[in-house]
Amino acid sequence: MIWILYVMNDKTVATNFIRHIIDEDIKNNKNQGKVLTRFPPEPNGYLHIGHAKSICLNFGLANDYNGQCNLRFDDTNPEKESLEYVDSIKEDVHWLGFQWYGEVRYSSDYFQQLYDYAVQLIRMSKAYVCSLNAQQSREYRGTLTEPGKESPSRNHSIEENLSMFEKMKQGEYEDGEYVLRAKIDMASGNMNMRDPVIYRIRRHQHHQTGDEWCIYPMYDFTHCLSDAIEGITHSVCTLEFEDHRPLYDWYLDQLQTGCHPQQIEFARLNLNYTVTSKRKLKQLVEEGFVNGWDDPRMPTISGLRRRGYTPASIREFSERVGVTKVDGVVDMGTLEFCIRDDLEHHAPRAMAVLRPIKVVIENYPEDQVEELSAPRHPKNEEMGRRNFKMTREIYIDQNDYTDNPPPKYKRLTVGKEVRLRNSYVIKCEAVIKDDSGNPVELRCTYDKATLGTKPEGRKVQGVIHWVSAEYSFDAQVREYDRLFTVEQPDSNKQQGDFLDYLNPDSYTVHNHARVEPSLAEAKTGDNFQFEREGYYVADKDCTSEKLIFNRTVSLRDGWK
Numbered sequence: 001m002i003w004i005l006y007v008m009n010d011k012t013v014a015t016n017f018i019r020h021i022i023d024e025d026i027k028n029n030k031n032q033g034k035v036l037t038r039f040p041p042e043p044n045g046y047l048h049i050g051h052a053k054s055i056c057l058n059f060g061l062a063n064d065y066n067g068q069c070n071l072r073f074d075d076t077n078p079e080k081e082s083l084e085y086v087d088s089i090k091e092d093v094h095w096l097g098f099q100w101y102g103e104v105r106y107s108s109d110y111f112q113q114l115y116d117y118a119v120q121l122i123r124m125s126k127a128y129v130c131s132l133n134a135q136q137s138r139e140y141r142g143t144l145t146e147p148g149k150e151s152p153s154r155n156h157s158i159e160e161n162l163s164m165f166e167k168m169k170q171g172e173y174e175d176g177e178y179v180l181r182a183k184i185d186m187a188s189g190n191m192n193m194r195d196p197v198i199y200r201i202r203r204h205q206h207h208q209t210g211d212e213w214c215i216y217p218m219y220d221f222t223h224c225l226s227d228a229i230e231g232i233t234h235s236v237c238t239l240e241f242e243d244h245r246p247l248y249d250w251y252l253d254q255l256q257t258g259c260h261p262q263q264i265e266f267a268r269l270n271l272n273y274t275v276t277s278k279r280k281l282k283q284l285v286e287e288g289f290v291n292g293w294d295d296p297r298m299p300t301i302s303g304l305r306r307r308g309y310t311p312a313s314i315r316e317f318s319e320r321v322g323v324t325k326v327d328g329v330v331d332m333g334t335l336e337f338c339i340r341d342d343l344e345h346h347a348p349r350a351m352a353v354l355r356p357i358k359v360v361i362e363n364y365p366e367d368q369v370e371e372l373s374a375p376r377h378p379k380n381e382e383m384g385r386r387n388f389k390m391t392r393e394i395y396i397d398q399n400d401y402t403d404n405p406p407p408k409y410k411r412l413t414v415g416k417e418v419r420l421r422n423s424y425v426i427k428c429e430a431v432i433k434d435d436s437g438n439p440v441e442l443r444c445t446y447d448k449a450t451l452g453t454k455p456e457g458r459k460v461q462g463v464i465h466w467v468s469a470e471y472s473f474d475a476q477v478r479e480y481d482r483l484f485t486v487e488q489p490d491s492n493k494q495q496g497d498f499l500d501y502l503n504p505d506s507y508t509v510h511n512h513a514r515v516e517p518s519l520a521e522a523k524t525g526d527n528f529q530f531e532r533e534g535y536y537v538a539d540k541d542c543t544s545e546k547l548i549f550n551r552t553v554s555l556r557d558g559w560k
């Protein structure tokens, strides 16, 4: 695991305001100089590229400061959560190259402790059981410009509250009949401080605790206390929690937990031409606009993996976009740059003809088969060579032939020569067409003296890729484009619903591609450069009987 070896002094890592805070804390020996972070996903969906940034940040800080990072499932909404999501999240964190500290943790591990803390607040007269229903609670809450009103339940006795909270736990009330609330300040300018809910009654089976609990703690109460229980030093979260920080601190101050982690907020990652809201991604999956959470068009980690992104490219991306306090939108081109840069150095080369048209080389002897080879990587001999065969009948791509060449056309047309990559120069003598006038076969000749040498007395500029008709394999090649047609499909600047901006051409498939023999050994997740086409990866459904490749990214940024 290369990432673990990544040490600050060996590599220039961009510094940022969170590092400044930690540097200062270490200097002052705060937390005895220790750094313990956590990544706290709610298992209510698959992780996306924004989470990847948070993972790289939290695990990265821990690694760089010789600290640790916990993986904690923030699992207080059983009706939206599931084991499928828990498993996918663990897989994604591992795949990105990180190992959490010790066992996986769950907020639900602390349900009893959290309950005890709530009882403690009641005993301190800092919490009460409230009977307002949802509608009334909204009315009592006030607005940004008007203070709220105190609940009639607010001044019940400690004994009464203790007894009612116990009954909430025992299941003696209906769902939603009562809530436990903190007693803070209904006139606070910060809405989060207006007697926030601590516990609610919700009968729903929990993926970790089963039917043990029918009351569940709210996020704000759970999160700070879970951080404190684990001894987290720096609790890094996104900016929308800035207004929750006073509450985070209030619970810890009231309960004197002994450990008071510091909440630090940074700007969430937004990427253009996609959405990074779990709710919207879930909608895309559930309403069938994509083929599952790992559809290669999805900005999920599993989608990016299936698309052919490597862990290194995503870590590099996270590093490049940096950590700030200012919300912004990152260009998809940055992510694509990172994967191109990685695959340029590491992906073996191969020839694949996506839209085959047959070429018969008339002067090539019918029973002749020549063994040819080429390096797997032009700049890395250690990757070895690949073998393929030259025969009288070959396939080239339909796009490499035209009847009416524009000026400076370098590919095939009747009367012109091109070089077959890693093979001979051929000349197009004639074209055979079907009834509708579409080319179906090219008749060519080859110049025997041009294998590995330049032709005598003339220049041949074009080079095209090809495969032997007999010694090549069938493959399905899937091409993906952006999922949305506009930069910010879910911004409120955009009319209507984000679904209105789905790109109808985001998926195309070549069902009859032909690929060179080296690709027949491809295993799920193997990356390749298909010469002159782009970077591709063997799909998870790829087998030796049915080869399937997904386009990760084109060779160059050609997106208009």
Ligand code: ATP
Residues within 6 Å of the ligand: 039, 040, 041, 042, 043, 044, 049, 050, 051, 053, 054, 236, 237, 238, 267, 268, 269, 270, 276, 277, 278, 279
């Ligand atoms: P929701 O709360 O709507 O379900 P979420 O995206 O906040 O979605 P969490 O599971 O709570 O999901 O997120 C886990 C961690 O990832 C949190 O610390 C959160 O701040 C961080 N995170 C989520 N989205 C982004 C993003 N786009 N950029 C950076 N960090 C993010």
Ligand code: MG
Residues within 6 Å of the ligand: 042
């Ligand atoms: Mg969240």
